[in-house]
Amino acid sequence: MIVLVCSDNIASIFSAVYEAWAGKYNRDALELKIDGAYEYEFFKEYIKVETDESRAQKVVNTIKKQFGKEFLSIISLVLWSYEEDKADAVYKTIKYGIETKKYGNFLSDFRIECIQRINKLYRNIYNEIHHYYGFVRFSELDKERLFAQIRPKNYCLEALSEHFADRLPSENWIIYDVGRNIAAVHKMRAQWFIVRDVIVDNELINNKLSDREDEYRKLWRLFFDTISIEDRKNKKLQRNNFPLRFREFIIEDTK
C-alpha cells in the first residue's frame, strides 16, 4: 500500500490527486493522507508529494469540465474540513467518478461510501459556517474598528469573510481564528485578506475597547435576558440549539 502524503491545503491535495493519476502507482492500492495527521503504519510506504500549482490547476480544470462547477464548489468546501480523511475521500470520489465515467455532479449517489463521506463532511462545514454567521460577535475598538474571535473546528474563515465583506462593506473589521492563528482583515470598502501566524493579546484588545462598547454590551445583555419568557424556560432546548462550543466569545450571559 502506497500513501501519498500532502499538506493541508487545496493545492497540495490536488497535486497528490494528480500524482496518483500519473501512472506511477496502482491506483487501487493508494491512499492520501495529510501530513502530520496520521499514525505511521509499518507495512505502508509513505511518499511525500511536492505541491505543484500548475498540476493542481490541471486537476481543477478536469473536475470542472467533467463534473461541473457545483461538484467543484462542494469538493473545495470539503477540503476546508478539519477531518483527517478528507483528502482520501476526495481522491476516492474523483477516482470513482472517472472510472465509472460520470458526467456532471454525481454526489447525490448515496450508495457509495466515499460519496456518503463527502456529503457528511460538506454538511458539517456548511452548518458550522452558517452557525458562525449568527454567532460571531464583533467588539468595537478605538477608531471604530471591529474585532471578532472564533474557534471553529473547520476552517471557516474565508467563507465568513465573504459573508461579512458583503454585509459590512463600510467597516474596518478583523476576524481572528484563535485555534489557527489566522486572521481576516477587512478595510473599509476594500478587499479583505488573510494574515497568518497572528498572535492576539487579549489584554491589549480589552484596553483598546471603544468608549461606547461597554454601553452596547450592557444593552445587548439586557435585551437577551428580557426577551426570554420565564414560563417557557427550557435550558435543554437552548443547549441543543446553541452548543457550548459556540459560546466562548459571545457577550450575552447564557448560564
Added chain:
Amino acid sequence: MFLEQKKSVYDKLKILTDAAKYDVACTSSGIEKKGDGTNIGNSIKAGICHSFSSDGRCISLLKILLTNYCVFNCSYCINRVSNDVDRVLFTPDEICTITMEFYRRNYIEGLFLSSGIFKTPDITMELLYQTLYKLRNEYNFNGYIHVKAIPGADPVLIEKTGFLADRMSVNLELPTAESLKKLAPNKTRNTILKPMRQIQLRRDANKEELVLYKRAPKFVPAGQSTQMIIGASNESDYELLAVTESLYKKFALKRVFYSAFVNVNNDTTLPMTQSGPPLLREHRLYQADWLMRFYEFKAEEILDKNHKNFNVFLDPKCDWAIRNIEMFPVEINTADYHNLLRVPGIGVKSAKRIVAARRFGSLTFENLKKIGVVLKRAVYFITCSGQLYGSVKIDSEYILRQLLGDADVRRLNEPQVNYRQLSLFDGGIYNDSSSLLR
C-alpha cells in the same frame, strides 16, 4: 406625558423588550438580499439565528415595541389600557441607533418593530413609518426589517411603510371573530383582515411592476405573516388548522405563528396557566403547519370533524400514517416524490435525496440511513426492493406498540387523555424549527 422622556435608553429597552416578548415570530427568513457594496446590511433566504434565549427560542431580530402605551384593552395583553404598568415611548432615532449598533456587532439580523396603539392607529402607524424611513434613508440600513401593520390605520400609511419593510404582519390574535370580540373588544375581524388583504393585493401588483421594471421599489418582499394565541379561547385544534389553511390559501401568507397562551394578567375570565403554557399543543400545531406547507397535506387529512384534536402521543404525520395504513408500505425505489413525503421519518430533504440517489441504482435500508431518513420510524412504512425491514409487520396495532410502548397505547384508548394531563411533556424540546419534523 413628558415624564417618560426622563427614562434612559436602558430603561426603555427593558420595558419595551419585556412588552414585546410574547410576539413569537423572530425569524429573518424569506429574502435573499446581497449587500450593495456601500451600506450596511444584507439578508440570507434561510434566515440567521444570532442567539438562543433561556427558553430555547432563536433570537434573530431586535424584537421591541415602539411604545407600550395603548388605548386598547385586550384582556390577554400586558399592555392593555386598564393595566397599571410603566409606559414609555422610543424616539425613532433611539431605535435606529440601537439597531445599527447591534447589527454591526453582529448581535442581530435586523429589527422587528411592533407597537401598542399610541393615541390612535394612524398616529402609531405614522411613527412606525417614520422610524423605518429614518433607518433606511438616514442610517442607510439594508438589513432585515419586520414591522407590524396596525389594524385600523390609514391604508396610505400602511402602503408607504410596506415599501420600507421586508416583512409585514397583522396579528390575527384569535382564531374566530367571536373570541376576538370577547377578548379584544377594540378589534374586529374586519379591521384585522382589511390590512392583511391590502398587503396581499399590493404585493401581487408589485410582482407585476417588478416584471416590467426590475428596479421598481419592492413591497414587503419577504412576505406577510400573522400569529394566533393558542389556548386563551375554546377552539378545537381542527378549527385552528382550518383557519391556518385558509390564511395560507386566501391571503397567501408566508407563515402563521402560534403563541401558547400565558395568562400574564392573571385574568380570571381567561384560562389559568400555572401548570405552564400549552406548549405541547403549540408544538403539534407547528408540526401540522409544516405538513401543510411542505408536505402537501390538507387540514382535512390531519384532523377532521371526528378527530378534532391532535393525538398527544403521536406526531400528526405518524398519526395520519397509522390511520391510513392501507396506503403503506411505500416502495423506496419506485414511489414518486409525493408518496415518499408521506412516510413518517422521511423529510423533504431526504425525499429529494432518495429521488436523486436512486437514479444511480437501487437503495438499501443502510443507504437510507446515510441519506438522513429516520429509520426508527420509517421502517414500519416502507420496503426497499420489495423487502420489509427485518420482521416488521404493516399493521396499525403492531406499529403503535412499537412506536409508543404498551403503557402509552393503553392510555391512548382512554378518551379523557388531554393536554393538561400531559404536563410530563412540558420539559421536552419543542420549537418550530425545521429539524423537528421528518
